[in-house]
Amino acid sequence: MSEAISKPGISRKALRYRKLRDRIIESLLVASGLVAVFTTLAIVAILLIESTAFFEHVSLIEFFTDTMWTPLFADAHYGILPLVAGTLTTTMVALLVAVPLGTTIAIYLSEFAPYQVRESVKPVLELLGAVPTVVYGYFALTMVTPVLQYFMPELPGFNMLSAGLVIGLMIVPYVSSVSEDAMRAVPRYMREGSYAMGATRLQTALRVVVPGAFSGLAAAFILGISRAVGETMVVAIAAGMQPNFTFDPREPAATITAYIVQVSLGDLPHGSIGYQSIFAAGLVLMFITLIFNVVGFSLTRKFREAY
Amino acid sequence: MSAQVAPYRNVDLLRQGLSRRKMLDQLFVIVGLIVMLACLLVLAVLFIDLIRDGSSRFGWDFFTNFASRRPERAGILAAWVGTSLIMLVTAMCAVPVGVAAAIYLEEYAPKNWFTAIIEINVTNLAGVPSIVYGLLALGLFVYQFDLGQSIAAAGLTLALLILPIVIVATRESIRSVPKAIREAAYGLGATRWEVTKDHVLPYSTGGILTGMILGLSRAIGETAPIITIGALSFIAFLPQSPIQSEFPFISFQWLDEPFTAMPIQMFNWVSRPDPEFQANAAAAGAILLAMTLMMNAVAIWIRYRFRKKINW
Numbered sequence A: 001m002s003e004a005i006s007k008p009g010i011s012r013k014a015l016r017y018r019k020l021r022d023r024i025i026e027s028l029l030v031a032s033g034l035v036a037v038f039t040t041l042a043i044v045a046i047l048l049i050e051s052t053a054f055f056e057h058v059s060l061i062e063f064f065t066d067t068m069w070t071p072l073f074a075d076a077h078y079g080i081l082p083l084v085a086g087t088l089t090t091t092m093v094a095l096l097v098a099v100p101l102g103t104t105i106a107i108y109l110s111e112f113a114p115y116q117v118r119e120s121v122k123p124v125l126e127l128l129g130a131v132p133t134v135v136y137g138y139f140a141l142t143m144v145t146p147v148l149q150y151f152m153p154e155l156p157g158f159n160m161l162s163a164g165l166v167i168g169l170m171i172v173p174y175v176s177s178v179s180e181d182a183m184r185a186v187p188r189y190m191r192e193g194s195y196a197m198g199a200t201r202l203q204t205a206l207r208v209v210v211p212g213a214f215s216g217l218a219a220a221f222i223l224g225i226s227r228a229v230g231e232t233m234v235v236a237i238a239a240g241m242q243p244n245f246t247f248d249p250r251e252p253a254a255t256i257t258a259y260i261v262q263v264s265l266g267d268l269p270h271g272s273i274g275y276q277s278i279f280a281a282g283l284v285l286m287f288i289t290l291i292f293n294v295v296g297f298s299l300t301r302k303f304r305e306a307y
Numbered sequence B: 001m002s003a004q005v006a007p008y009r010n011v012d013l014l015r016q017g018l019s020r021r022k023m024l025d026q027l028f029v030i031v032g033l034i035v036m037l038a039c040l041l042v043l044a045v046l047f048i049d050l051i052r053d054g055s056s057r058f059g060w061d062f063f064t065n066f067a068s069r070r071p072e073r074a075g076i077l078a079a080w081v082g083t084s085l086i087m088l089v090t091a092m093c094a095v096p097v098g099v100a101a102a103i104y105l106e107e108y109a110p111k112n113w114f115t116a117i118i119e120i121n122v123t124n125l126a127g128v129p130s131i132v133y134g135l136l137a138l139g140l141f142v143y144q145f146d147l148g149q150s151i152a153a154a155g156l157t158l159a160l161l162i163l164p165i166v167i168v169a170t171r172e173s174i175r176s177v178p179k180a181i182r183e184a185a186y187g188l189g190a191t192r193w194e195v196t197k198d199h200v201l202p203y204s205t206g207g208i209l210t211g212m213i214l215g216l217s218r219a220i221g222e223t224a225p226i227i228t229i230g231a232l233s234f235i236a237f238l239p240q241s242p243i244q245s246e247f248p249f250i251s252f253q254w255l256d257e258p259f260t261a262m263p264i265q266m267f268n269w270v271s272r273p274d275p276e277f278q279a280n281a282a283a284a285g286a287i288l289l290a291m292t293l294m295m296n297a298v299a300i301w302i303r304y305r306f307r308k309k310i311n312w
Helices: A002-006 A012-057 A060-065 A081-112 A115-130 A133-151 A160-184 A188-196 A201-212 A214-230 A233-238 A256-265 A273-306 B002-009 B011-054 B060-064 B077-108 B113-127 B130-144 B151-175 B179-187 B192-221 B224-228 B262-270 B275-309
Strands: none
Touching: A012 A273, A012 B077, A012 B113, A012 B130, A012 B151, A012 B192, A081 A115, A081 A160, A081 A201, A081 A214, A081 A256, A081 A273, A081 B011, A115 A160, A115 B011, A115 B192, A115 B275, A133 A160, A133 A233, A133 B011, A133 B192, A133 B262, A133 B275, A160 A201, A160 A214, A160 A233, A160 B011, A188 A201, A201 A214, A201 B011, A214 A273, A214 B130, A233 A256, A233 B262, A256 A273, A256 B130, A256 B224, A273 B113, A273 B130, B011 B275, B060 B077, B077 B113, B077 B151, B077 B192, B077 B262, B113 B151, B130 B151, B130 B224, B151 B192, B151 B224, B179 B192, B192 B262, B192 B275, B224 B262, B262 B275
16 A cells, blocks of 8 residues: 555645645635625625714704605705605515516416426526516506506606516516425425315415415515515616605605615715715615515525425 | 215215316416416517617617717617626626635535625625615725726626626536535545536536526616716717737726716616607617527526536
């Protein structure tokens, strides 16, 4: 044995070189992994620093109770409520579309569709989520709104309804793919048991699979909410950019994201209160999505472990 | 027990219930198909609508003209050049870093708190709204690093945005390489990097490529973050070409220049009241959508081909 090792081929030096090279490469890989950590830290730091400057001018009480948001006007009001109301309204409309459609598709694909249909429909469905959001915005403004106006003649050209409907459509593939994953994680024997009792596929789906995958479905909806809350271009284009404290989807209103876009389009000097206000708005947005994401991801982990 | 069974002693009743349940079952199959087709139909309507509205603008001039105040003379030259250069920066940054991070997490990382922190961060970043990346870029790249409203700033922003996509896709494809292949290489005395480079990576090329293309197709349509860093929508010049006729032949001047991009140009046209500009917006949108769909199709095709080629 020892003879074999001392033969040329593996010299000690070459071995040491390889080990050194491995060490160097490993540290490069670690550094790449840390980019993700630094990105998060940088996001939090930037948002906090600029927001702190903002909150030196604006009290937290005003920020959360004032019902007007007009940072760029002479008579400046800094109440985030109108923007939050706009965000919640479009999100609600989006959910009313995405949850029924997404769940139906998920049940169909997971419990009914033959293998070939599932494999060919899924990638096409994913394309709905791949369409650039600015294109969806155009679609909402020039196609969905006129169609809605046909049924509701008094609907204004900018409204949250058409923006919300289109966002809902956009997150359908997202909701359906997470829900389908959850349903397929329900073990086969539970279905077999249900069939053996004489249940049809639909009964099995609704009474065994859906309850069994409940935490996964909840996760899908919550992750969908977080998507809808962060959606920017559709609302910026189709819902108008005027802050408007209302929960009526037929009215135009600005969301948190639309406000950030609106300010960015103008030419605000670095360090002004208007500039800082978009970071404060961003912080609120980040906070809302973070809560939904954390809940959503912990629920997905739950359904993956459950069986 | 017998009390519950009793009604079904009546066979007719049982048959009736059964056929009703079977009918509902069939009904759901139809409903499911209709819902699915409706979603796909929307996609088709969207595409046809864009092409129809923009049909008057398609033509060579549209690609070779700069933006203009006159809608019929306006084109997307600055926009598509800007988008291509931004994608170049994005790919150059996101792919190496993303693949390296994925290799670390799958092949190297021990199971400890440090790894857990990286993993949590990757998952969280995937859920951060894109406009927040824009705010990060505005504060960090534009003002702290003093990159200004340049192609480099936009490319880096989008690279951070798609990093989680690249990482997740690469991890998935690395994970699907069987353990036996690694064990065999280790058995012959290969170091960890040699195993990764010579065995794991070649087998996961398909997945990595798919992730890269999907990431770029997401980046190409992202509008909000580049609006936030302040992309201009009216640019009537091209950035300096990266390839020069004189020594040293390659120039990085373009990284520093202001830019516009396809989605920005489209957004600008959509938000103008003049309906003539809507046609330009539709044409730009159709081209943008065609690019995204094509990239997705290529990704699906690559995934399919590599899956077929490899037999463990």
